[in-house]
Amino acid sequence: xxxxxxxxxxxxxxxxxxxxxxxxxxxxxxxxxxxxxxxxxxxxxxxxxxxxxxxxxxxxxxxxxxxxxxxxxxxxxxxxxxxxxxxxxxxxxxxxxxxxxxxxxxxxxxxxxxxxxxxxxxxxxxxxxxxxxxxxxxxxxxxxxxxxxxxxxxxxxxxxxxxxxxxxxxxxxxxxxxxxxxxxxxxxxxxxxxxxxxxxxxxxxxxxxxxxxxxxxxxxxxxxxxxxxxxxxxxxxxxxxxxxxxxxxxxxxxxxxxxxxxxxxxxxxxxxxxxxxxxxxxxxxxxxxxxxxxxxxxxxxxxxxxxxxxxxxxxxxxxxxxxxxxxxxxxxxxxxxxxxxxxxxxxxxxxxxxxxxxxxxxxxxxxxxxxxxxxxxxxxxxxxxxxxxxxxxxxxxxxxxxxxxxxxxxxxxxxxxxxxxxxxxxxxxxxxxxxxxxxxxxx
Amino acid sequence: xxxxxxxxxxxxxxxxxxxxxxxxxxxxxxxxxxxxxxxxxxxxxxxxxxxxxxxxxxxxxxxxxxxxxxxxxxxxxxxxxxxxxxxxxxxxxxxxxxxxxxxxxxxxxxxxxxxxxxxxxxxxxxxxxxxxxxxxxxxxxxxxxxxxxxxxxxxxxxxxxxxxxxxxxxxxxxxxxxxxxxxxxxxxxxxxxxxxxxxxxxxxxxxxxxxxxxxxxxxxxxxxxxxxxxxxxxxxxxxxxxxxxxxxxxxxxxxxxxxxxxxxxxxxxxxxxxxxxxxxxxxxxxxxxxxxxxxxxxxxxxxxxxxxxxxxxxxxxxxxxxxxxxxxxxxxxxxxxxxxxxxxxxxxxxxxxxxxxxxxxxxxxxxxxxxxxxxxxxxxxxxxxxxxxxxxxxxxxxxxxxxxxxxxxxxxxxxxxxxxxxxxxxxxxxxxxxxxxxxxxxx
Numbered sequence: 001x002x003x004x005x006x007x008x009x010x011x012x013x014x015x016x017x018x019x020x021x022x023x024x025x026x027x028x029x030x031x032x033x034x035x036x037x038x039x040x041x042x043x044x045x046x047x048x049x050x051x052x053x054x055x056x057x058x059x060x061x062x063x064x065x066x067x068x069x070x071x072x073x074x075x076x077x078x079x080x081x082x083x084x085x086x087x088x089x090x091x092x093x094x095x096x097x098x099x100x101x102x103x104x105x106x107x108x109x110x111x112x113x114x115x116x117x118x119x120x121x122x123x124x125x126x127x128x129x130x131x132x133x134x135x136x137x138x139x140x141x142x143x144x145x146x147x148x149x150x151x152x153x154x155x156x157x158x159x160x161x162x163x164x165x166x167x168x169x170x171x172x173x174x175x176x177x178x179x180x181x182x183x184x185x186x187x188x189x190x191x192x193x194x195x196x197x198x199x200x201x202x203x204x205x206x207x208x209x210x211x212x213x214x215x216x217x218x219x220x221x222x223x224x225x226x227x228x229x230x231x232x233x234x235x236x237x238x239x240x241x242x243x244x245x246x247x248x249x250x251x252x253x254x255x256x257x258x259x260x261x262x263x264x265x266x267x268x269x270x271x272x273x274x275x276x277x278x279x280x281x282x283x284x285x286x287x288x289x290x291x292x293x294x295x296x297x298x299x300x301x302x303x304x305x306x307x308x309x310x311x312x313x314x315x316x317x318x319x320x321x322x323x324x325x326x327x328x329x330x331x332x333x334x335x336x337x338x339x340x341x342x343x344x345x346x347x348x349x350x351x352x353x354x355x356x357x358x359x360x361x362x363x364x365x366x367x368x369x370x371x372x373x374x375x376x377x378x379x380x381x382x383x384x385x386x387x388x389x390x391x392x393x394x395x396x397x398x399x400x401x402x403x404x405x406x407x408x409x410x411x412x413x414x415x416x417x418x419x420x421x422x423x424x425x426x427x428x429x430x431x432x433x434x435x436x437x438x439x440x441x442x443x
Numbered sequence: 444x445x446x447x448x449x450x451x452x453x454x455x456x457x458x459x460x461x462x463x464x465x466x467x468x469x470x471x472x473x474x475x476x477x478x479x480x481x482x483x484x485x486x487x488x489x490x491x492x493x494x495x496x497x498x499x500x501x502x503x504x505x506x507x508x509x510x511x512x513x514x515x516x517x518x519x520x521x522x523x524x525x526x527x528x529x530x531x532x533x534x535x536x537x538x539x540x541x542x543x544x545x546x547x548x549x550x551x552x553x554x555x556x557x558x559x560x561x562x563x564x565x566x567x568x569x570x571x572x573x574x575x576x577x578x579x580x581x582x583x584x585x586x587x588x589x590x591x592x593x594x595x596x597x598x599x600x601x602x603x604x605x606x607x608x609x610x611x612x613x614x615x616x617x618x619x620x621x622x623x624x625x626x627x628x629x630x631x632x633x634x635x636x637x638x639x640x641x642x643x644x645x646x647x648x649x650x651x652x653x654x655x656x657x658x659x660x661x662x663x664x665x666x667x668x669x670x671x672x673x674x675x676x677x678x679x680x681x682x683x684x685x686x687x688x689x690x691x692x693x694x695x696x697x698x699x700x701x702x703x704x705x706x707x708x709x710x711x712x713x714x715x716x717x718x719x720x721x722x723x724x725x726x727x728x729x730x731x732x733x734x735x736x737x738x739x740x741x742x743x744x745x746x747x748x749x750x751x752x753x754x755x756x757x758x759x760x761x762x763x764x765x766x767x768x769x770x771x772x773x774x775x776x777x778x779x780x781x782x783x784x785x786x787x788x789x790x791x792x793x794x795x796x797x798x799x800x801x802x803x804x805x806x807x808x809x810x811x812x813x814x815x816x817x818x819x820x821x822x823x824x825x826x827x828x829x830x831x832x833x834x835x836x837x838x839x840x841x842x843x844x845x846x847x848x849x850x851x852x853x854x855x856x857x858x859x860x861x862x863x864x865x866x867x868x869x870x871x872x873x874x875x876x877x878x879x880x881x882x883x884x885x886x
Binding site: 007011014017018019021056066122124126127128154157160163182192194197201204228230252307319320323338339340341 | 445447449450451452453454455456457458460461462464465467470472474499509512513516518558562565566567569570571573574575597599600601602603604605606607608609623624625626628629635636637638639640641642643644645646647652655656657659660661670671672673695696697746749750751755756761762763766781782783784785
């Protein structure tokens with residue numbers, strides 16, 4: 001992996017530079033990532049990006065090319081350059097497991113390290129968590145209204161070309177079944193899908209020629225795109241060319257409830273009773289919900305999922321919440337909670353622990369943020385039947401927990417999300433704007 | 444640069460595979476990227492991403508690692524793998540110069556190549572143009588309401604970590620003066636900025652200690668962040684520590700018009716009459732416009748610029764608009780315009796030329812899209828005083844025009860944007876929703 005070290009705001013390095021001069025760079029600190037609110041009146045959010053982030057933190061290394069550029073541009077001084085050259089994150093990171101539901105104030109990620117080691121990761125942590133969580137939070141709502149029908153992410157063309165890979169992964173964690181993005185298939189082991197676009201039909205001398213070419217290449221089980229010219233003619237031709245064994249037709253335009261019903265009738269009347277209908281026309285959670293009574297067999301979603309369906313950034317911030325004095329290790333003293341008081345941006349100092357209270361019906365009722373302030377180690381015991389610990393140890397002495405990385409970590413996150421969704425109150429799945437489905441309680 | 448070849452939807456490769464079997468893969472084709480509408484009732488858009496795209500097309504190569512993955516996952520057959528192994532884009536690309544204004548239907552990019560060579564670039568072209576253009580189109584509006592005050596992009600944490608680099612570049616093209624993103628500084632030669640965040644103040648035993656540390660490190664010309672606790676106290680401390688030579692104070696919260704006025708009075712009364720005021724609190728084009736009468740010296744913009752201020756994807760599509768028969772070169776015959784007829788997604792076939800009609804006052808009046816259909820070469824003569832050719836030759840026989848690449852290309856795009864803005868009717872700069880400021884006329 002290429003170095004991720006310059007995917008960073010300049011002031012992170014400038015602060016390290018100044019803190020090294022003032023002798024505060026080595027103070028032990030706690031940083032916390034959290035969101036003050038859920039985007040867009042949503043009822044819950046889904047954490048994503050964590051596994052990807054852990055890999056990027058491993059790649060956060062200043063090699064000669066980074067150091068030379070920083071030196072040439074006078075960003076930091078020589079002692080800081082020397083320190084950066086040796087930079088390896090060596091601290092602790094706890095966080096909500098990837099795929100976990102979250103609410104306003106949930107302490108999603110806690111970094112314990114020296115000031116310099118922790119502050120320098122701020123931009124990278126927020127870029128990854130804000131984007132991926134935005135996508136997963138939108139995607140989870142689409143999955144819940146798809147009512148078990150397969151749903152594929154195909155929005156690569158509507159977001160930055162590298163964000164597209166992250167979006168495919170985040171949507172998969174949120175319960176999407178596949179992606180069109182090949183790099184996401186390679187990088188994260190996700191299932192990929194896709195057959196043909198309108199260009200393929202337009203290339204050929206007739207729609208029938210195009211269908212014949214596609215069926216010759218992939219067999220009758222393929223998905224034919226039937227709306228290039230006229231849907232009724234397209235469906236007729238599709239069954240004529242592929243026979244009643246035609247795998248699926250794809251519809252990418254029109255008033256979908258009407259069109260889908262007509263296409264189903266037409267397919268059935270032509271004997272293609274097992275041919276599936278895939279729809280892909282500017283779908284979002286609302287249009288998918290509107291198709292719940294229609295004979296749709298699969299959804300493909302583009303723009304809305306990769307842009308967070310109206311909330312393209314999850315609004316997470318990363319704040320210093322506590323530090324110790326100037327000693328190290330046992331001499332460092334107690335944690336000193338710190339918080340800013342800026343209007344509408346106040347933060348809550350101190351180390352947090354997070355528990356979800358689950359009632360006797362296995363339903364989540366409260367997000368409990370336990371503000372301990374001083375150095376109680378995580379986790380501690382609480383009755384397991386009624387409180388679920390939300391923080392997991394992601395990085396131990398600079399070493400990430402392998403379970404959360406790569407393909408396996410992505411699958412684990414997807415499974416965790418599925419389990420967590422079972423726990424949420426049913427009101428979580430209402431699409432309309434409203435309050436978080438469970439309150440965040442500080443104690 | 445790493446290979447960009449798998450930053451692609453699976454169906455692009457599947458179509459190549461089927462077309463190779465059906466003998467249509469080598470048909471000469473024209474593909475066109477355009478937007479059916481401007482996002483969000485805007486009056487104009489700004490094209491960005493072109494220079495970045497040309498470099499990514501150069502990196503669109505299938506090496507062993509890509510080919511192995513495609514083979515192992517059965518995406519395409521062996522003849523297609525052999526073709527991909529040799530893939531180098533060898534065709535022609537014309538397009539709007541980066542930084543150009545655009546309107547609905549403007550033919551932003553035209554790719555002339557075989558079907559296979561051109562279709563396979565679709566996803567990459569759209570990812571880059573949709574994201575970068577979204578950012579530049581939002582950024583240009585912020586620049587115009589900043590009324591010449593410096594404006595910096597600092598939204599890296601609110602978009603994917605690689606999109607952040609692209610966003611910095613797009614905002615710079617749109618007239619932003621600097622970015623916080625270091626990789627954008629290294630990769631594209633953009634000016635970078637940034638000093639300290641709230642964490643730096645919270646790290647120290649007092650706000651005064653933090654200010655002393657920062658001034659000791661960077662001198663009194665630095666920018667002190669004064670809103671961690673109480674702005675009035677913060678400003679007083681800042682001047683006490685740095686003296687009246689303090690470079691700037693930064694305000695990141697509060698009701699800005701009120702706060703800015705009070706801080707200016709306070710600075711002046713303390714004798715810090717040259718100390719500048721930078722504001723950075725969740726700004727967008729509307730809040731910036733609301734500060735036009737306030738004594739703000741510089742703006743820093745985050746979320747809204749990197750997410751396109753409500754329109755995170757520019758809505759561009761890439762359509763096959765014409766092809767020739769099966770012959771090659773002189774034998775290939777005439778261009779055959781093709782277009783799909785899907786409801787609300789109809790496209791206009793044929794090769795386009797684009798001209799902007801400029802009246803005697805040097806004001807743009809019409810976007811003229813000249814639908815020629817058959818193979819007239821670009822450009823042709825028209826009276827230069829009244830019509831400006833909008834398409835430039837970006838790639839010639841597979842070779843990109845060097846002028847549009849790298850740092851120089853980015854600066855050229857920024858200059859072009861500045862010149863183009865002079866040409867737009869004054870109504871272009873109204874923030875309210877409305878119609879495109881000039882009509883698109885087909886002829």
